[in-house]
Amino acid sequence: MGISNPNRDQSLTKKLFSLFLYALLPISLLSLYFYPIPFLPSTQTELPHSTIISHSSASSTPPSFTSTPPSSEKVETLDTPCDYFNGKWIRDRRGPLYNGTTCGTIKEGQNCIKHGRPDSDYLNWRWKPNQCNLPRFEPNTFLQIITNKHIAFVGDSMARNQLESLLCMLSTVSTPNLVYTSGVDNKFRKWNFVSHNASVSVYWSPFLVQGVEKSNEGPNHNKLYLDLVDEKWGKEMEFMDFIVISVGHWFLHPAVYYENDSVLGCHYCPGFNHTEIGFYDVLRKALRTTLNSIIDRKGNSIKGSNGVDVIVTTFSPAHFEGEWDKAGACPKTKPYRNREKELEGMDDEIRKIEIEEVESAKVKSSEFEGIIRLEALDITKLALLRPDGHPGPYMNPFPFANGVQEHVQNDCVHWCLPGPIDTWNEIFLEIMKKWKENPRIEE
Template structure:
């Protein structure tokens, strides 16, 4: 017959009574610990491998209403900061075959990878990672056209790489020097994505080695190389800016309006700011006239000016040497970058007013100017060419501090682009 312990039941009963109160006491202490001592943000060593997150084409598509509630306030995706993101990009330099060689920084031997691990964090909300299935569903049976200069092409190639993680596109058309006119088809959703080279959007004659050393712009006529296909487009992404900095003569109403940097010609110097405004106004007005209020509405995105980051001569090895983003407050949006953006935003808002009177036309600015201003580390630099220092250090090597590495910061443009499209889905256009 065993000896019983008279305290055993009392001890267990006391433990059961005290345990909940102990947990209640520890919880606020733990919360205070994380409040005053958050988990530190760690720096990535240069040897950190690139982590690629891909989507299977057979994966189930996420619902459109993901993390979306009716009472959510509108989000300003363009006000924020860059934060570390250890997940890395959705693709790399070898997972899609559409990257222009000069922007394929990984395969060209760029030695640092830290520029791939930053994410744009809006101040008042969350920017989801790109969802390729969602994008393709939103443009199902539609034609998305990127029209403009090489920044339009840069954004297009980013989008194709992002979408290729879910569905493989087929190149169905190519034409022009350097493949300036191309079209892809996604059979899975009957989606067409194309690029039209048109660095002024309006009719223009580009300077050449055999002709005058200036461009010619006809500011009251859109470029029909893309304009004639407008009826076949459902969504247009417009992107211009850098080509307006080049010498040019401007025409309006079949007469010379003036010029920009045209020594030796008897024309009035008028700069390029008003010319950019006129070109964009002509373009948006033409789209409204041809597609607004006719029962075959169209959506338009205007991607704002993307700043360059040259810190020296274009042919010096350290022309854009930074390997991290600017911190908040370290770099201000000012000067030409701010003026170009201001003109584009104003013209978009003015065109919105006109379009609202007609219906059948939706227009938004993809305001990337500030968020790209903060990313001097995202350009190819000397790695616009393969392994530029393979045979030893070179004093002079051409740099690209204008375009963006793929993958790189420009992928964020398409993440915000997708969020604008989600907003459009919740507020369908009005048709007359």
């Protein structure tokens, strides 16, 4: 037998002890992962069911697990309605749901891709509210909500622009069949989605109230009767389950105003012996007459017991930066950055009037116990930040095919399809989903 070396034995013992510690560390970490420390509160390891539902239905973005508030605070946050008015446009590489060739209901003047617009970056943005997410449009969800119902878009060409955007997005899952048209002007049209027995229509009524539009043959001013709703659409009100209203731009034109069978005043009417009163109060009166007519007719009629949901889409600003007949009338190709453009002046004033009248109508409609629901679809600011979304010279096919012309007509009011106006309908759907979650008693 040899003599043992004590130094070597001690060295071996140290190595074995070190190996034991290295092996113990990962085992301990795995144990903590699969078997959490028992004295941690259960709210730290399990999310309430309502929170999970909220995130899955409101956004495809995974919820953040940092700084999680107590359960009671989460409920308050979930119940707080999303403020869609304040936010910013952010990049979105997914692009639109449809394009200019897959949707057959786009008005030619808004089909920017088909008309040769060379840039496409304006298609790759989405609206991000500051304190919530705006989900991507869900065509099947929208159709389910309007099953066996009739939704009517009433107003000027912005109402038509929004309607055609909606039809294009819905057509990605179900084909709309044109079942009625008023003729060559297409100012009154109706589509039916057989898959859901749902109808979508558009009613041309640029003042909402009764009026006579100016024409090339007649006087160069409009006539408005502010105390009478336009019966071209009003007579069919009883058959409407949803009414989407959009007006504003036509009130900027010269006009003479009537109320109670007498002249109230005028806007920009030189040569007439009428008082100049502008158009702000006139717009307010017209919208008030319209909303009151809906409330009175739907609230007091037998048909009205089925209820009606009313949306007022707020004013959509124009973006002319020069003469309407010059090539660079609305030349921007990107959205304004946050705070680069502020809402002010006429755009702000018209928006305020529309929102105030909706709030006033809510008070009036409350006596009918939920039969009539109203909401402002507040898009003015998010529209203001998108000077890149208009057809511009591409309201006509290939306007520069023969070089830059001295005069070229521009459209810096309406919106390309697809384009930013698709966002209007994304917010519209969120309002409808909120109503669906809180149904009327009879529903």
